[in-house]
Amino acid sequence: MGxxxxxxxxxxxxxxxxxxxxxxxxxxxxxxxxxxxxxxLSGFExxxxxxxxxxxxxxxxxxxxxxPVVKKHTNIIVRNRMxxxxxxxxxxxxKWLAPDIIREKIAxxxxxxxxxxxxxxxxxxxxxxxxxxxxxxRLTEELDTPEVAGFIQSVLREQIKDLNVSAPxxxxxxxxxxxxxxxxxxMMVLDSAQKTIYDNSTRLALxxxxxxxxxxxxxxxxxxxxxxxxxxxxxxMDSEVITDKILISMNEFIEEAKNDPRHQIRxxxxxxxxxxxxxxxxGDQEATQMVDGWKEKLIHNADAKHMIQSLLSNLRQxxxxxxxxxESVISGFIENxxxxxxxxxxxxxxxxxxxDRWLRLNISELISKYHHEIGEMVRLSLSKLDDTELVxxxxxxxxxxxxxxRLNGAVVGGLVGVFIASMRLILNII
Numbered sequence: 267m268g269x270x271x272x273x274x275x276x277x278x279x280x281x282x283x284x285x286x287x288x289x290x291x292x293x294x295x296x297x298x299x300x301x302x303x304x305x306x307l308s309g310f311e312x313x314x315x316x317x318x319x320x321x322x323x324x325x326x327x328x329x330x331x332x333x334p335v336v337k338k339h340t341n342i343i344v345r346n347r348m349x350x351x352x353x354x355x356x357x358x359x360x361k362w363l364a365p366d367i368i369r370e371k372i373a374x375x376x377x378x379x380x381x382x383x384x385x386x387x388x389x390x391x392x393x394x395x396x397x398x399x400x401x402x403x404r405l406t407e408e409l410d411t412p413e414v415a416g417f418i419q420s421v422l423r424e425q426i427k428d429l430n431v432s433a434p435x436x437x438x439x440x441x442x443x444x445x446x447x448x449x450x451x452x453m454m455v456l457d458s459a460q461k462t463i464y465d466n467s468t469r470l471a472l473x474x475x476x477x478x479x480x481x482x483x484x485x486x487x488x489x490x491x492x493x494x495x496x497x498x499x500x501x502x503m504d505s506e507v508i509t510d511k512i513l514i515s516m517n518e519f520i521e522e523a524k525n526d527p528r529h530q531i532r533x534x535x536x537x538x539x540x541x542x543x544x545x546x547x548x549g550d551q552e553a554t555q556m557v558d559g560w561k562e563k564l565i566h567n568a569d570a571k572h573m574i575q576s577l578l579s580n581l582r583q584x585x586x587x588x589x590x591x592x593e594s595v596i597s598g599f600i601e602n603x604x605x606x607x608x609x610x611x612x613x614x615x616x617x618x619x620x621x622d623r624w625l626r627l628n629i630s631e632l633i634s635k636y637h638h639e640i641g642e643m644v645r646l647s648l649s650k651l652d653d654t655e656l657v658x659x660x661x662x663x664x665x666x667x668x669x670x671x672r673l674n675g676a677v678v679g680g681l682v683g684v685f686i687a688s689m690r691l692i693l694n695i696i
Contacts, residue, residue, distance in 0.1 A: 275669040278676040279321060282313035301691060308687030309680040316679020324668045328657045343660060344653045351648045359641040365633050369626075377625050378611065378618045385608055391601075398600050403589045410579035432554045436546030443536055443543075452532065456524045463517050473509040 289307045292298045325331060330341035343350060384390050408414065442448050462468055523529040545553035588596040611617055651659065 273669075274673050275317075275321065275324070278673045279314070279317035282310055282317050282676050282680065286310035286314050305684055305687040305691060309684035312683025312686070313676040313680030316682075317676035319679075320675030327668075328661055343657055347648075347653070347656060351645060354648065355641040355644050358644050359637065363640055365630075365637050368633055369630055372626055372629060376618060376622055378621045382608055382612050385604075391604065395597070395601050395604060398604070399589050399597065402596075402600075403586060406582050406585045406589075409582040409585075414578060432546045432557045433549070435557060436543040436553075439539060439543040440547070443540060448536075449527070453524065456520050459520050460517060463513055463520070469509060469513060472512060473506060476508050476512075 286307070289298070289303060289310055293303060293307060322331065326340040327342050330344075331337060333340075385394060519531075523531050526532075542553060546557065585596065588594040591597065611621075648656070
């Protein structure tokens with residue numbers, strides 16, 4: 267269809283030329299003697315002139331026509347591309363996409379309602395969840411930096427500084443012991459003590475201590491030295507045997523404490539802790555000062571920042587792993603809250619209106635601030651085209667329609683020629 271339209275102009279011109287030549291020859295050889303045939307001849311003459319004139323006009327828009335003097339008035343689009351560009355920029359920015367037109371169009375529909383409808387589609391919701399996960403992941407990348415750890419430490423320092431923790435700490439300790447929540451702590455401490463006893467470095471340290479004590483005992487007098495020498499010779503006072511017996515006794519003592527919640531050492535320690543917790547609850551000055559001293563050391567401890575940073579690092583790694591998994595607690599949390607937000611927003615017309623007003627206000631401000639960028643984009647797009655590409659794109663869009671100008675030139679010219687010839691013939695008859 268496009269190719270057919272492209273040929274309309276040339277076909278109309280060829281018909282006009284053929285008709286002109288044919289009628290002229292027939293008249294010249296007197297095959298046509300009736301004067302009325304001159305009217306047809308005039309019609310073809312005018313059609314040929316009109317067709318040629320419009321061919322020139324259309325061609326001059328897009329191409330250079332090598333005719334002296336006239337040549338400089340052809341290739342109009344290329345010669346005037348700067349004016350054309352600025353005209354298009356002005357038309358787009360100040361007429362078609364003027365700020366008032368954009369604002370008026372935005373005011374015609376609810377932005378929030380359309381967003382909600384779009385997010386109900388599974389693929390769009392997946393994109394939003396993916397965007398939120400990616401954004402959250404980027405935020406957590408810097409979670410364990412020294413700057414963040416220092417900031418958290420400073421915040422905690424300010425919050426804890428004037429906080430009275432003595433009474434709450436006392437109540438917590440008292441409740442934990444009464445409800446047996448400290449049993450796990452006892453097991454941990456006693457297990458750690460057993461592991462320390464079985465450690466070879468502990469045995470060596472205790473062995474050296476026993477040997478030093480035996481040496482000091484020998485140096486206290488001649489008879490003590492003789493006694494230890496005889497005992498050592500008989501194998502009664504062997505330092506390694508003494509060390510092993512001490513370690514075995516200590517281990518048995520710890521094992522008894524582990525198996526007996528009412529063991530004397532455990533009862534004694536718990537009684538002392540309860541006594542201390544009661545002093546904290548009652549506001550005892552000495553106990554309170556002790557806790558305040560611990561708190562002061564904690565918030566000013568140089569290692570606190572490293573501890574916070576270590577905790578943040580573990581948190582960041584855990585969050586990163588969760589965010590990379592399709593089925594995870596965080597993914598489920600984000601998806602559920604997106605669904606919840608959509609349902610709540612869908613049923614809350616007032617909130618929709620408020621958000622729409624806020625969006626329109628901000629979009630209007632952005633339009634006012636960056637509206638000139640529309641013109642810049644149009645100008646930049648046109649500047650990237652060379653002359654051939656620019657002419658080609660315009661011809662592609664309007665070239666077919668311009669062919670009808672050539673057709674109209676031939677048809678209208680022919681009709682005018684017929685009219686003039688008819689009027690001349692009538693006047694001659696009169």
